[in-house]
Amino acid sequence: MAVYTEVSDDDLRAFVARYDIGDVVACKGIAEGVENSNYLLQTDRGSYILTLYEKRVARADLPFFLGLMEHLAANGFACPTPLRDRTGEALGDLCDRPAAIISFLHGMWPRRISTRHCTEVGGAMARMHLAGAGFNLKRANALSVPGWRPLFEQSAPRADEVNTCLRDTLASELDHLEANWPNALPDGVIHADMFPDNVFFLDGVLSGVIDFYFACNDFFAYDIAVCLNAWCFEPDRSFNVTKARQLLTGYQAERPISPAELEALPILARGSALRFLLTRLYDWLNTPDGALVKPKDPMEFLVKLQFHQQVNGPGAYGLGWSD
């Protein structure tokens, strides 16, 4: 739930005048997203998203994110694209922040996940992986293995305040992942945060994917592992193997998952669970009382991590070798 920056009507009008999109008729802050300030901007020609990039997004990364959205859309992937102003720029400044106007994507993110959603999201992820080919900018995944230990060390002294023995659990998991992380799998541009609130549906059909602000170059199968964590656990934290199977089947229909990728899924799923556990733990310990954004419960991802620690192979995700 965001909107950190209040944009005055005068500043807004001046900013919008740089684009060929008509006159502003309404602009309302959106209570979604935690990294940026987002407004639903309406002009006499249509609806748009106005995004002001707050300090958690590095300005140097913005050409990658905005360029990726343009590249994916140009290659047929359903996602919003930044508009270019009359001088051809996609990125401007508003209220002393980098800002962009993004096309509006119809649809809503699903609050109650069905197996059908999982099939669709698997297919969309594969299409994104394919559509990213040829994008000429690179961005390392700052939240993969090398980023986890520094993040762990910042939270370690207070980790046991959140859950008994959490510090030791995290330390030994980190040792295991550093020692066993795969080093040669098919890679390319991944979304890295394809949670339900970033995937829109209209009448049960996926209408597009938003929020590319964690996108980076990494293993495709790591992105799939993020999706397993994001889509296949029930609200009671149990794992729904049918949803996992549907997600993988949906993916496979667009891009085959290689035997090596399938074999790596359990460790990639552990790594992905640890990644969200560490960032949520950091936010949990460092969000000031009374902050506008309520931190999410890190323990949800401890349960997910423990699930993946106990699986005895990729068959646990519903898709056997023989499929």
Next chain:
Amino acid sequence: MAVYTEVSDDDLRAFVARYDIGDVVACKGIAEGVENSNYLLQTDRGSYILTLYEKRVARADLPFFLGLMEHLAANGFACPTPLRDRTGEALGDLCDRPAAIISFLHGMWPRRISTRHCTEVGGAMARMHLAGAGFNLKRANALSVPGWRPLFEQSAPRADEVNTCLRDTLASELDHLEANWPNALPDGVIHADMFPDNVFFLDGVLSGVIDFYFACNDFFAYDIAVCLNAWCFEPDRSFNVTKARQLLTGYQAERPISPAELEALPILARGSALRFLLTRLYDWLNTPDGALVKPKDPMEFLVKLQFHQQVNGPGAYGLGWSD
């Protein structure tokens, strides 16, 4: 910054199907308003506001609020109106809450107040007071004099935590207002909360007024006094008498302010300042740490109260008898 209730896509679709407004294509929570959950709902036919009434709004008051919006709009006042479903109902249920779909009002509320805005809002308030004539429901102002003492008593024990001697200041002001409050002034339906975030403008011209959830029957001049507090103080808390004069002049152009009403303005302005001071103080002391809504600083209204305590007559508001 609100949105307390998450509406699932299935529940939303079922609710919207009761109305003749087409199919949902988007629905986003709005980060504005503190009493209710508001969504900007888009269908293939247009934009609407979906409001879920949270516990601070009494269900029994909703027919007054929704009926008033219809009545005002039917009498030419620019404000949103509730849509009626196929059975003629303006009020439904969604996620176990009363809910309504309201027409969408173009415009934005002004972040930086100009004298021109003040002229416009004065005129709009007068037009609302006139348009309210003939509305057949009544609602007492729960936040006028009889409501202040109970509110004060709930905060009194801890008032001095917020500001030195605040408890004594409030107690003596309350005594003064109870003893001197006018009892016979022109009355009718008032908005009672016409702050800048409830008044929309397009290109400097007022496009309409929203949020009638404090509307009630009370003195028209009390509503004017609320506006003086809401529009005529600068961000540094100094009083801008030019803005006050413009506001009153704008009002007078539509509905004459009687000598008795003008004479009562200082005490009504004190009462209005105390009303917002008391509700903000209550929220300040009772909002749990980490709540989604950050309470507003009550001290802003102590400064306003002190200004009105020191004026020596209605001339302080820029409009003399000779005008």
